[in-house]
Amino acid sequence: MGTHMPPDRPESTVVHEGFFDEDYRARYILAVEELGHLLEEIAGERSLFAPVGDSFRRIEALESISQDGVRALFGPKKVFFPDYQEIFRFDARGRVEDALKPEKRAIFGARACDVRALGMLDRYFGEMDEPFYKTARENTLVVGLTCTESMPSCFCTQFGGLSDAGLDYDIWLTPLNDGFLAESGSEEGKRILASLSLPEADEEHLRAKEELIKRVEESMDWKPIPDELIFSSMRDGLEHPVWKEIAERCFACGKCNMICPTCHCYDVRDETDLYGNGKRVRVWDACHLFRYGLVAGDHNFRGKRLARAQYRVYDKFYYPVERYGRFACTGCGRCLDVCNADIDLRDILKRITGGTAHGE
Amino acid sequence: MGNSYIPSSVRLERIEEETDDTRTFFFDRKIDSRPGQFLEVSVLGYGEAPISINSSADENLRLTIRSVGNVTGAVHRMKPGDEMGIRGPFGRGWPLDEMEGKNLLIVAGGIGLAPLRAAILDIIRSRERYGNVALFYGARSPELIIHKKELGEWAKEMDVKVTVDVCDEYRKDICSAWKGDVGVVTTLFDKYRIPEDSTAFVCGPPVMMKFATKELLKRGFTMDRIYVSLERHMKCGMGMCGHCQIGGRYVCKDGPVFSVAEFVKWAEKPEEMEGVL
Numbered sequence: 189m190g191t192h193m194p195p196d197r198p199e200s201t202v203v204h205e206g207f208f209d210e211d212y213r214a215r216y217i218l219a220v221e222e223l224g225h226l227l228e229e230i231a232g233e234r235s236l237f238a239p240v241g242d243s244f245r246r247i248e249a250l251e252s253i254s255q256d257g258v259r260a261l262f263g264p265k266k267v268f269f270p271d272y273q274e275i276f277r278f279d280a281r282g283r284v285e286d287a288l289k290p291e292k293r294a295i296f297g298a299r300a301c302d303v304r305a306l307g308m309l310d311r312y313f314g315e316m317d318e319p320f321y322k323t324a325r326e327n328t329l330v331v332g333l334t335c336t337e338s339m340p341s342c343f344c345t346q347f348g349g350l351s352d353a354g355l356d357y358d359i360w361l362t363p364l365n366d367g368f369l370a371e372s373g374s375e376e377g378k379r380i381l382a383s384l385s386l387p388e389a390d391e392e393h394l395r396a397k398e399e400l401i402k403r404v405e406e407s408m409d410w411k412p413i414p415d416e417l418i419f420s421s422m423r424d425g426l427e428h429p430v431w432k433e434i435a436e437r438c439f440a441c442g443k444c445n446m447i448c449p450t451c452h453c454y455d456v457r458d459e460t461d462l463y464g465n466g467k468r469v470r471v472w473d474a475c476h477l478f479r480y481g482l483v484a485g486d487h488n489f490r491g492k493r494l495a496r497a498q499y500r501v502y503d504k505f506y507y508p509v510e511r512y513g514r515f516a517c518t519g520c521g522r523c524l525d526v527c528n529a530d531i532d533l534r535d536i537l538k539r540i541t542g543g544t545a546h547g548e
Numbered sequence: 549m550g551n552s553y554i555p556s557s558v559r560l561e562r563i564e565e566e567t568d569d570t571r572t573f574f575f576d577r578k579i580d581s582r583p584g585q586f587l588e589v590s591v592l593g594y595g596e597a598p599i600s601i602n603s604s605a606d607e608n609l610r611l612t613i614r615s616v617g618n619v620t621g622a623v624h625r626m627k628p629g630d631e632m633g634i635r636g637p638f639g640r641g642w643p644l645d646e647m648e649g650k651n652l653l654i655v656a657g658g659i660g661l662a663p664l665r666a667a668i669l670d671i672i673r674s675r676e677r678y679g680n681v682a683l684f685y686g687a688r689s690p691e692l693i694i695h696k697k698e699l700g701e702w703a704k705e706m707d708v709k710v711t712v713d714v715c716d717e718y719r720k721d722i723c724s725a726w727k728g729d730v731g732v733v734t735t736l737f738d739k740y741r742i743p744e745d746s747t748a749f750v751c752g753p754p755v756m757m758k759f760a761t762k763e764l765l766k767r768g769f770t771m772d773r774i775y776v777s778l779e780r781h782m783k784c785g786m787g788m789c790g791h792c793q794i795g796g797r798y799v800c801k802d803g804p805v806f807s808v809a810e811f812v813k814w815a816e817k818p819e820e821m822e823g824v825l
Contacts, residue, residue, distance in 0.1 A: 275553045288551040316786040453790030483781045484616040507796025
């Protein structure tokens with residue numbers, strides 16, 4: 189406080205690495221039939237969340253976990269940052285009861301894009317120690333899983349790809365022919381894997397992992413654009429015709445905000461019963477929605493759809509680079525999958541950096 | 549880890565009428581704030597609203613609040629003795645530390661004088677630390693001037709000029725007693741002497757800040773010598789909920805006070821600067 193220095197990073201310095209500590213690294217081979225043991229070990233003292241159908245859900249029976257080889261439509265964001273979160277309860281006499289209660293949890297089946305997105309949320313919420321996110325993150329074991337296939341909308345190769353290198357997780361599993369390569373990325377992950385008495389992995393397993401990653405990455409229809417070119421094109425591209433074009437198509441429905449693993453805006457509001465007892469809640473909000481920039485007296489600071497459509501893209505590819513030195517997009521392609529207007533971030537990136545649109 | 553969303557309680561002691569819809573609320577304790585910072589005011593069952601701090605740190609908390617929404621409406625219905633919640637103070641206020649020995653021009657519009665009051669009091673308390681100081685204040689009409697009594701006291705310590713936008717024969721009831729200037733606040737720039745080489749602190753409605761900045765730039769103020777306080781609907785106050793973001797900055801945490809020179813580097817400019825930069 190007091191110093192008038194904005195958080196500027198005029199140079200484009202995009203980094204992809206996280207907080208990984210090599211001391212926690214141990215590598216084992218986990219047979220397919222051993223996976224159940226690992227999950228039971230993890231779920232023993234924790235609530236387990238994993239993909240069921242299209243989203244991460246609380247797991248009651250291990251059989252319900254999705255066997256897909258690629259990300260779920262909804263990522264694990266909700267486990268750390270629920271769409272509806274009680275902050276505290278109050279009664280009509282003004283007594284307040286804290287709703288911050290830690291729960292031991294684990295997520296299984298998070299993909300590289302999911303965990304990279306968590307790294308971004310760590311920065312957004314970590315800057316001011318947001319209590320609910322921080323509590324959830326500190327109490328949740330993260331088990332990642334390498335993709336064995338890609339989807340048409342995947343373009344994570346722009347942002348670090350399938351590799352777990354530099355991601356912040358506890359255990360990483362990679363499906364290989366004879367089971368899983370199981371790697372630890374934290375003290376807790378190392379302890380859990382060691383407790384299972386597994387055979388150690390060798391160079392050949394690591395090579396098989398690299399080959400799998402290469403195969404899946406090559407199946408994606410995306411040629412990475414230099415990070416610096418994206419940054420400088422955004423900086424100089426505010427007047428680019430692409431913004432007007434997407435604003436004309438955009439329904440301003442906010443679905444891309446909801447599905448995005450790094451979108452983190454929220455509203456704080458009170459809910460009461462007829463007697464005046466109630467709760468203060470934190471609910472997801474979306475910068476695409478009309479009332480997002482509304483202030484008292486009905487003035488709207490982002491009343492134009494163009495301003496909102498443009499803002500979301502800048503808040504993925506430009507502002508986070510200035511503030512945190514990284515893109516807030518992980519190339520998961522979820523916003524492409526849900527968009528009613530077929531707005532494709534890949535087209536925007538290609539157009540703004542001087543290329544042609546996807547499929548042209 | 550503590551739950552930083554839970555407000556702490558303050559007790560209302562006294563209420564003073566400022567205008568038809570604006571009152572100043574006096575509370576029972578001091579808070580450690582700097583001029584230009586704001587609080588999240590919390591009324592259980594209604595929610596929270598960001599309100600700038602009207603008091604300086606060495607007097608009990610005061611808030612000047614206009615009744616415009618659910619939360620501010622609920623505050624206006626409170627009576628002395630009632631309690632309400634506050635979180636904060638938040639944000640970066642007026643850069644008074646950097647103003648030592650310098651001349652200052654304070655430009656306020658309407659209720660925009662409220663977030664400047666603490667700065668004015670701090671300047672007066674250490675008057676010898678600053679050079680020439682002028683306060684140019686504009687309100688829409690005489691009955692909408694806030695802090696009326698204090699304006700007279702401040703005039704002993706600095707050059708205070710007050711103008712109203714409109715005052716003519718159609719408003720004889722109110723305007724017959726008005727002896728001050730008539731015209732928007734920027735008309736004062738030509739009528740009176742602006743302290744030489746001064747730095748400007750500007751706070752008011754978006755359109756007022758826009759024209760004030762424009763006119764100051766015309767008169768040779770450089771962008772780094774114009775500071776404005778932006779208004780947005782901060783929901784969290786801590787740089788997370790996203791509602792106050794402009795150009796990747798959080799008004800609640802990086803501001804609300806910014807120098808106009810900072811905006812130049814932003815890809816997206818605040819609406820207040822439309823047509824200025």
